[in-house]
Amino acid sequence: MAEWKAKRFWKEAKAVRGPDGWDVQLDGRPVKTPAKAPLVLPSQALAEAIAAEWDALEEAVDPSIMPLTRSANAAIDKVATQFDEVAALIAAYGETDLLCYRAEGPEALCAQQAAAWDDLLDWAREDLGAPLEVCVGVVPHAQPEESVARLRHEVASLDAFALTALHDLVAMSGSLLIGLAALRGRLPEEDLWARSRVDENFQESQWGADEEASVTASFKRGEFLHAVRFYRLSQALPAN
Template sequence: MSEWKAKRFWKSVETRAEADGYGVFLDGRPVRTPAKVPLILPTEGFAEAVRAEWEAVDEVIDPGQMPFTRTANAAIDKVAVQKDEVADMIAEYGGTDLLCYRAEAPEALRARQDAGWDPLLDWARQTYGARLAVTSGVMHLAQAPEALVPLRAAVHACNPFQLAALHDLVSLSGSLVIGLAVANGQSSPEALWALSRIDETWQEEQWGEDEEAQNQAALKRAAFLHAAEVWRLSGMH
């Protein structure tokens, strides 16, 4: 038995300013989330990105081809209703940040990590007053609580759309500092993604590329860059 799929039923797609943001309308009817909540976006740019996805639907609605709509749905239906819990989950990455764990050997890899990651930790200290300690190896290093407080505060200051973006930036990179660096425009998302992949890039240089690993890395990179764009479109409030 074939699976039922929703098909395009509308002719026109438009955005409109609403009291609390921007809505997307199909033949004058508002788009709603899976939880039946009006899909209200925080900025006109975000609404335009969602509008373009609905406009691009040919015959069958394929959520896989609508990443901005999917992220907006998640922000409204999931993040907004448990905002503090999501923020806490993201902030926890500060205690095990990728940038704080360096290789014991070889020296060349350690030097590459130091060169790429030390400036980011310096930036976190200068921007947030967060002094994160660094260790060699994989054994857990407990960070001083006072180093994590300002990072947690920065996460909790985000709106639900920003949190949805930050969640992916942090979880994909393994680094709260990298996620916040993207959010603050410390460097380009592409450059920061490359810094999160120093270890993997090193392994590829030593042992050659693995096709499956390359495909997975490409998917993660695309998701990271999408999250960076969602953050950009989510406004600073």
């Protein structure tokens, strides 16, 4: 972890094309991850954005203001080294996806859930080939095995950088389908985030805002939006 405590010693950070991808170099010296692996990035866009994070540092290396660097480190040091386990963990959300569990009432909440979630379930059925069943309540409901297998395949087909982004999208939203929709650009990320918050927003409209819950929600929103940006940069995709 000494790298993370280092004072700034470089004059210029820049993205450089390497034999296996894109490197970030500090005065010609390639950056490495905390595990001392080469920080090799899949796109010029991501490498340039990470170089900008390093260039913006004034004194010490501070991971708290380097979100793209942190995500790239996670992709290389953690996700790539245990890809199958991470993919299985994320895919398991499809067996109990948030969008499938509906409230018994009140009627206004039921209507808001349907308006926010039904078209995403339609998309899963039509585009992903993974129809999921809706139930009322919170008791786990078994989903069709073919659909679960299709979602597993969808997750496993990603690269380590995309899987890193999906991990955060799913963890923040509670929904594999919302995470996959974000990667696919199905809807703008702010729209998808709002759809993940239907229950919480309804409760807030009824009982008022809770300061601690609001702080948590703001943090999760930031992480969700960052994950979309990290994914798009890693794939060299334009902003939605």
